Structure formats: C-alpha cells, structure tokens
Amino acid sequence: MIYSRLFILAILSCTACASILLVDSNITYNDRIAAFGPRLLGGVEDGPGLQGNLLPPILEKDRYGCEVIEPPTTEWIAFVERGECSFIDKVRAMQASGALAVVVGDRHFNGWITMYAPGDTSDVRVPSVFVAQHQYQILLMLTDKQHPLRIELLKDDMLTWPLLDMLLVVVLSPAVMMLSIYITWRLRQRQFRKQELAPSDIVTKLPLRTFRREKSIDVDHEECAICLEDYIDEDTLRTLPCRHEFHAGCVDAWLTSHKKFCPICKYDICKRAPGGSNEQTPLLGA
Ligand SMILES: [Zn+2]
Ligand SMILES: [Zn+2]
Structure with a gap:
C-alpha cells in the first residue's frame, strides 16, 4: 500500500x-x-x-x-x-x-x-x-x-492525462483489490473467532454452586483445572453440562474469551443450549 x-x-x-x-x-x-x-x-x-x-x-x-x-x-x-x-x-x-x-x-x-x-x-x-x-x-x-x-x-x-489516468488505474486497481481481500480476511477471522467463543448469556445461565469441603462429592476434582488452585470453602463454582466444575470467574473468562469448550473434556458448551436456552442436560440431571 x-x-x-x-x-x-x-x-x-x-x-x-x-x-x-x-x-x-x-x-x-x-x-x-x-x-x-x-x-x-x-x-x-x-x-x-x-x-x-x-x-x-x-x-x-x-x-x-x-x-x-x-x-x-x-x-x-x-x-x-x-x-x-x-x-x-x-x-x-x-x-x-x-x-x-x-x-x-x-x-x-x-x-x-x-x-x-x-x-x-x-x-x-x-x-x-x-x-x-x-x-x-x-x-x-x-x-x-x-x-x-x-x-x-x-x-x-x-x-499527458490519458496516460496518467491509465497509470492511476494500473496502480490503483491492484491496491483496491488487495485492500478488499485484506478486509474480507479480517472479517472472516473475526467471524471465525466469534464462532470459537461462547456467548456470555449462555455462560451465565450455567448452574453455580458454593463449594464446601465436607459436602464435596467428587474428591478427584478439588482443584480448578484452569488456575490450578484448590477449592476452598465458599468458592463459587460453575458446573458445565459435562459436569466438570471450575471457579466461576476462571471458567467464565475461559469460555467467553478463549474457547467455548470445557478445558478438561473439550465438551462444547453451546451444543446443548441452542439460542441461549437454559435447558438442563441429561448428564446434569443424572
Ligand atoms: Zn480457578
Ligand atoms: Zn468437561
């Protein structure tokens, strides 16, 4: 350019x-x-x-x-x-x-x-x-x-002017074409990136629970796989449709700005909630 x-x-x-x-x-x-x-x-x-x-x-x-x-x-x-x-x-x-x-x-x-x-x-x-x-x-x-x-x-x-016009066309046409290709590429990148993320309205509708050690049912997952910190009492955890839990803050940021997949099992959290509906998954209901 x-x-x-x-x-x-x-x-x-x-x-x-x-x-x-x-x-x-x-x-x-x-x-x-x-x-x-x-x-x-x-x-x-x-x-x-x-x-x-x-x-x-x-x-x-x-x-x-x-x-x-x-x-x-x-x-x-x-x-x-x-x-x-x-x-x-x-x-x-x-x-x-x-x-x-x-x-x-x-x-x-x-x-x-x-x-x-x-x-x-x-x-x-x-x-x-x-x-x-x-x-x-x-x-x-x-x-x-x-x-x-x-x-x-x-x-x-x-x-003279006709030659100048011709030169301008010869120079400008590829430049305009390159610019349009670049803009299309950027738009596609943005769209692609958007498709990779979970909408925040779907994420915020996923169930939350407060962690208490004596009530912990799953001893294998007592640490957040995102920040690698152990859960402590009163931590707010977000439960994904695949039943994996993380700190709500950690997983919300992960899903909305990194990837829409569960960090552990790669479950697509948008898959079971088309259009942002808040339906419970069979796994959670089990
Ligand atoms: Zn965490
Ligand atoms: Zn999972």
Whole structure:
C-alpha cells in the first residue's frame, strides 16, 4: 500500500514536469512548472509553447528578481536565481517588470522542487518554471547580456492525462483489490473467532454452586483445572453440562474469551443450549 501511494505521488509530482526548448539548437532541458500561475500548454499535442528571450536581470544585485526592474530585452523571459525572497515574490516582481514568464534556477543544489505559494495567487498572469543547479548553470552560460537566448517553454508530453489516468488505474486497481481481500480476511477471522467463543448469556445461565469441603462429592476434582488452585470453602463454582466444575470467574473468562469448550473434556458448551436456552442436560440431571 505504501509503495503504491508513493508511486502515485511520484506520478502526480511529475505532472509538473516540463521542458525548456532552445529554439536555435533544438536542445531541451527539464524544468518544473510552478504550482501557481497559468499552465504551460506547449507540446506535441498543443502546438507551440511560450517563446521568449531568456535573460537574467542586467545588474548583478537584481539577479534574484525580488525587485521590479526595467525589462532588459523585448519578449523577455526573466531568468532569476533562487533565494533572497519567495518564489511568488520573484514572479510578481518579474511580471511587473514586463516578463512573459519566469525561469527560477538553483545555484547551490541540484534537487527538483515544485515552486509553491500560499494564499491567493490569482494576480499571477505569467507562467513560471524551476530548474535545478545543473540546468541553471548551463542556461546561465548560454545567456549573454547582449544576446538573450531564444527559448520555448513547453509542457512535457511524456505524461499527458490519458496516460496518467491509465497509470492511476494500473496502480490503483491492484491496491483496491488487495485492500478488499485484506478486509474480507479480517472479517472472516473475526467471524471465525466469534464462532470459537461462547456467548456470555449462555455462560451465565450455567448452574453455580458454593463449594464446601465436607459436602464435596467428587474428591478427584478439588482443584480448578484452569488456575490450578484448590477449592476452598465458599468458592463459587460453575458446573458445565459435562459436569466438570471450575471457579466461576476462571471458567467464565475461559469460555467467553478463549474457547467455548470445557478445558478438561473439550465438551462444547453451546451444543446443548441452542439460542441461549437454559435447558438442563441429561448428564446434569443424572
Ligand atoms: Zn480457578
Ligand atoms: Zn468437561
């Protein structure tokens, strides 16, 4: 179950997978679409993606994209560095600076994240993507203050919705089947266990007597076979239909929570008392 859940999470997180196409060289680099802002539509099915000129802010101090600046080029896709302010702050600042889209790169770590923003982000009109350290460094080398890099932001076609649906079905069906098998097995176990025990209303209707040594008729059974203690005067004993006697407390617990059979002769105490009737057995009457 845990594995299938992780797999579903992995698939769902990969719906944020997208790519950056370098228009001149036709090379693509992976990126991740942010959880906020408009979706990217480009791809084999959707036609062309969002094209623009990738360029970092001209001044070094603006490289994080936290402040509104003059757009350094036309059809600008802002290329900013992770850090200093939140992702949503960068995207808002770059949107206000005239960027068509925002590419955020990680200078220090090569891990992938999906950029997330709390609260209302309905004001965000430009898409934004994240690139890990490796992609960030390559793209940074390719961009030049005088010559921006022509790129196209694409949605990844590898995982489109029908495929995702299919994967979910393939993963979920066995998981649901396993869960139903497990629930059925547990229910059967419980039912089986219940059948092994005596209902307390049948047990409490079995006759009781108070033990007195001088009146003892059966010298062989002067100890309780469950707790192995000798009976002492005034002990309350429960007599089973098979005539075996035990401490009432001991045998009641045995029959209702362990087994419905006499601990000595394995007599089924429910056998002669269908539906909890309190009829006396021929043995007791003898
Ligand atoms: Zn006992
Ligand atoms: Zn018995």
